Amino acid sequence: xxxxxxxxxxxxxxxxxxxxxxxxxxxxxxxxxxxxxxxxxxxxxxxxxxxxxxxxxxxxxxxxxxxxxxxxxxxxxxxxxxxxxxxxxxxxxxxxxxxxxxxxxxxxxxxxxxxxxxxxxxxxxxxxxxxxxxxxxxxxxxxxxxxxxxxxxxxxxxxxxxxxxxxxxxxxxxxxxx
Amino acid sequence: xxxxxxxxxxxxxxxxxxxxxxxxxxxxxxxxxxxxxxxxxxxxxxxxxxxxxxxxxxxxxxxxxxxxxxxxxxxxxxxxxxxxxxxxxxxxxxxxxxxxxxxxxxxxxxxxxxxxxxxxxxxxxxxxxxxxxxxxxxxxxxxxxxxxxxxxxxxxxxxxxxxxxxxxxxxxxxxxxxxxxxxxxxxxxxxxxxxxxxxxxxxxxxxxxxxxxxxxxxxxxxxxxxxxxxxxxxxxxxxxxxxxxxxxxxxxxxxxxxxxxxxxxxxxxxxxxxxxxxxxxxxxxxxxxxxxxxxxxxxxxxxxxxxxxxxxxxxx
Numbered sequence: 008x009x010x011x012x013x014x015x016x017x018x019x020x021x022x023x024x025x026x027x028x029x030x031x032x033x034x035x036x037x038x039x040x041x042x043x044x045x046x047x048x049x050x051x052x053x054x055x056x057x058x059x060x061x062x063x064x065x066x067x068x069x070x071x072x073x074x075x076x077x078x079x080x081x082x083x084x085x086x087x088x089x090x091x092x093x094x095x096x097x098x099x100x101x102x103x104x105x106x107x108x109x110x111x112x113x114x115x116x117x118x119x120x121x122x123x124x125x126x127x128x129x130x131x132x133x134x135x136x137x138x139x140x141x142x143x144x145x146x147x148x149x150x151x152x153x154x155x156x157x158x159x160x161x162x163x164x165x166x167x168x169x170x171x172x173x174x175x176x177x178x179x180x181x182x183x184x185x
Numbered sequence: 186x187x188x189x190x191x192x193x194x195x196x197x198x199x200x201x202x203x204x205x206x207x208x209x210x211x212x213x214x215x216x217x218x219x220x221x222x223x224x225x226x227x228x229x230x231x232x233x234x235x236x237x238x239x240x241x242x243x244x245x246x247x248x249x250x251x252x253x254x255x256x257x258x259x260x261x262x263x264x265x266x267x268x269x270x271x272x273x274x275x276x277x278x279x280x281x282x283x284x285x286x287x288x289x290x291x292x293x294x295x296x297x298x299x300x301x302x303x304x305x306x307x308x309x310x311x312x313x314x315x316x317x318x319x320x321x322x323x324x325x326x327x328x329x330x331x332x333x334x335x336x337x338x339x340x341x342x343x344x345x346x347x348x349x350x351x352x353x354x355x356x357x358x359x360x361x362x363x364x365x366x367x368x369x370x371x372x373x374x375x376x377x378x379x380x381x382x383x384x385x386x387x388x389x390x391x392x393x394x395x396x397x398x399x400x401x402x403x404x405x406x407x408x409x410x411x412x413x414x415x416x417x418x419x420x421x422x423x424x425x426x427x428x429x430x431x432x433x434x435x436x437x438x439x440x441x442x443x444x445x446x447x448x449x450x451x452x453x454x455x456x457x458x459x460x461x462x463x464x465x466x467x468x469x470x471x472x473x474x475x476x477x478x479x480x481x482x483x484x485x486x487x488x489x490x491x492x493x494x495x496x497x498x499x500x501x
Contacts, residue, residue, distance in 0.1 A: 012283040013489065015276065032273040032339070035282060037492035049269045052262060053346070071212045097207040101338060130210050159256050160263075165352035170359050175427045 015064040016042035017134070019093070019104065022055045030093055030102035030132065033064060039140035047142070047151070053161070054154040059142040062134045068113035069132045072097075075121055078114050085111030089136040092120040097129035107136065203404040208334035211277040219403050222396065223333055224278050226405065230328075231271035232289045232296035234264045236470050240304045241313060249307060256353050257310065263350065267343045274335040290475055298456065299386050301464030308361055308368075308375040314354015316376075316383040319421070322347050323413050324387070332404030362428040369429070376425070377433045384448070385456045387414040393453075418446050 013035040019028040031050050036042035042061040051059065070078060087109050093102035105124045110116035116133040124131070142150050158164050195214045202209065209215055238261045245261065248254035272282050288294035299317055304310065322344060329340040361368040388394060388410040400406040425432065436449030459467070 012281060013485075013492075015282075031342070032270055033276065034269065034273075037488035038495060041488060041492075049266050052259070052266060069212055071210050073213050095210070095334075097202075098205075099208070129207070130212075157255075157259060159252070159353070160259050160346075160349055162348035162352050164349070165356045167352050167355045167359065170356070171424055171427060174359070174363070175423075 013037045013041075016046070016061040017064055017067050018042075018046040018050055019060040019062075019139075020046075020050055020056055021058040024057055027104040028058065028060055028091075028093075029104075030095075034061070036061075039063070043140055043142060047153075051151055051154050053157075054151060056151050056154070057148075058144070060139045062139045066138045067132060067134050068117055069130060070117045070121070071130050072128075075117075078117055080114070085115075087111050090116040090120070090133040091136055091139065092116075092124055093132040093134075094120070094124050094128040095130040095132075096127045102130060102132050108133070200402070203332045207332075208337060209332050210334045216403075218399070219333075219405070220278055222400060222403075222405060223336060224275055224280055227271055227275040227278075227336055227339075228280070228285045228288065229295050229297075231268050231275060231285065232294055233300065234268035234271060235289075236296045236300045236474065238264045239470055239473050240300055240302070240466075241310060244304060244307065244310050247307070253357075260314070260350050260353065263346050267339075267346070270339040270342055271336075274333075274339040277335045286478070290471070290478060292462070292471065295460065296470075297386060298459050298464065299382050300470060301459050301467045302378070302382050303466050305378070306371050306375060308358075308371040309379070311354045311357030311361060311372065312375040312379045314350050314352075315358045316354075316379050316421075317386070318347055318350040318354060320383055320386045320417055322351055323417055327406060327408050327413065330404075330407050358430075359428060362430055373430055376430055380432045380434070381451060381455075382459075384414060384418070384451055387411075387417070389453065389456075415445055418448060419444075422446050 014037075015033050015035050016039070017033050018031050020031045021028045034042055034045040034049055036045050039061060043059060046059050046061050050056070088111075089107050090110055090113075092105050092108055094105050095102040108116055108119040108123060110119050110133075113133060117131055120131045120133055121128070196216060199209070199214060199216065199219075209219075241257060242261055245254060245257050248257055272285060275285060276282060285294065289296065304313070325340045325344050325347060329337055329344055331337040331340065358372055361372040363369075391397060391409045391411045394410055397406065397409055401409070422432070422437070434449045436447070438447050439445075440447050458464070462468075
C-alpha cells in the first residue's frame with residue numbers, strides 16, 4: 008500500500024440555527040465518518056457550531072461568473088436528484104447555503120442554481136444532497152460539547168489591555184495566578 | 186496573436202477586479218505568476234503553523250500549573266488547525282497536500298525562520314505569544330484582506346483565534362515582569378534572545394524585497410515588510426518600557442519628528458544563515474516532523490485498509 012493522502016471532503020458549518028451552513032474549508036479523511044470527526048477537530052475548537060456537513064470534494068461542483076458561459080450543456084437525460092446550493096458574492100463572505108435545485112447532472116445543477124439564485128452571486132457551488140454526511144441531529148449540542156467550558160480559548164478572557172493601561176498609570180498590583 | 190491579446194484583456198479585467206476590491210476565486214482566470222506566488226506563500230504559511238507547534242509543544246508537560254497547561258494545549262491545537270485551514274487554501278489552487286508535505290520534509294519548502302530558535306525557559310513561551318504571535322497577527326490581519334478568496338478567508342478565521350495566542354503570552358509576560366526578581370530576569374533574558382529574530386519575521390527591507398511591488402499590485406499583500414515591522418515596534422516598545430523591560434538594541438531611539446521608534450541595523454547575515462539551514466534548531470525541527478510523519482504511517486495505512494474493506498463489503 009502506498010503512503011498517499013486520503014480523499015478530500017468539503018466542510019460546511021452552521022454556527023446557529025438561524026444561519027445557513029457555510030463552506031469553511033476541507034479536510035482529508037478515509038471516509039465520510041472520519042471526515043466528520045476531523046472536521047469537528049479542525050473547525051469546531053470553539054463552541055459556535057450546531058451542525059456540520061461533509062461531502063467528498065469529487066462530488067462538489069463550483070463555477071464563478073467567469074466560467075458560466077463555458078459550462079458544458081446539461082445532459083438531456085439522467086437521474087434527477089436534489090442538489091444543495093451555496094453562493095458567494097464577489098467581494099466578501101463565505102459560500103452560504105441558499106436552497107436546493109433538482110437536476111440531472113452537476114452542470115445542470117450549476118446552471119439552474121445560477122438562474123434561481125443570482126442576486127449578488129459570483130460563485131455557485133452545488134453538492135448532491137445524497138452524498139452529504141451530517142453530524143447527528145438528535146445528539147445536537149452533545150456532539151459539540153467538547154468545545155464548551157474552555158473560556159481561555161477566547162481573547163476576551165485575558166485582560167491584558169486593561170492591565171497595561173493600569174500599569175502605565177501606576178495604579179496596578181498584579182493579581183495572583185490561578 | 187489572438188491568444189496574447191486575449192491574455193492582455195484578461196489580465197486587465199483581473200487587475201480591475203482587484204482594484205474594485207473583489208475576491209479572486211478558484212475557477213477564475215489568474216496570471217500564472219499570481220498562482221505561483223500564492224502557492225509559495227500559503228504553503229510556507231501552513232508549514233510555519235505546523236512547525237510552530239514544536240518549540241512550544243515541548244513545554245506542555247512542564248507548564249507551571251494546570252491553567253497554563255490547558256492554555257498552552259489549546260494554543261498548540263489551534264496551530265495544528267491553522268495549518269489545516271491553510272493547506273486547504275493552497276489546495277484550491279490545484280496542488281495537493283501530499284505534495285506540499287513532501288516539499289516541507291525534503292526541505293524544498295520553507296517555514297518561518299523564527300521556529301529555528303530554541304525555547305530555553307518557560308518565559309520563552311510568554312514571549313513567543315507576545316512577540317511572535319503578535320508579529321504574526323499583524324501579517325495575518327493584512328493577509329485577511331488578500332485578493333485571493335480562500336487565503337483571505339483562512340486568515341480571517343486564523344486572526345479571530347490568534348488574538349488569544351498573543352494575549353495569553355502578553356498576560357504571562359506582564360505577570361513575570363511584575364513578579365519576583367528571578368521571574369523578571371527570566372523574561373528579560375527571553376526578550377534578549379527573541380527580539381531580533383522576531384523583527385526578522387517581517388522579512389528583508391523593502392529595498393531588498395523584489396517581489397513586494399507585484400504582490401501589492403495584485404492585492405496579495407497590502408502593506409510592505411518595513412511598514413509592518415515599524416507598526417510592531419511602535420506598538421511594543423512603550424508597553425515593554427511600562428513593564429520595566431528593555432530590548433537589546435543600544436541604538437533604539439524615539440524620533441520626535443516622525444513619532445516612530447528607530448532601531449539599529451538588523452543582522453541580515455544571521456537571517457540568511459538561518460534560512461539556509463544553519464540555525465540552532467533547523468535539523469531538530471525537520472527531524473521531529475519526519476519522525477511524526479513516519480510514526481503516523483501505520484494509522485494512515487490502517488484507516489485506508491478499513492475504508493477499502495467497508496467499500497468492498499458495500500459493493501458485494
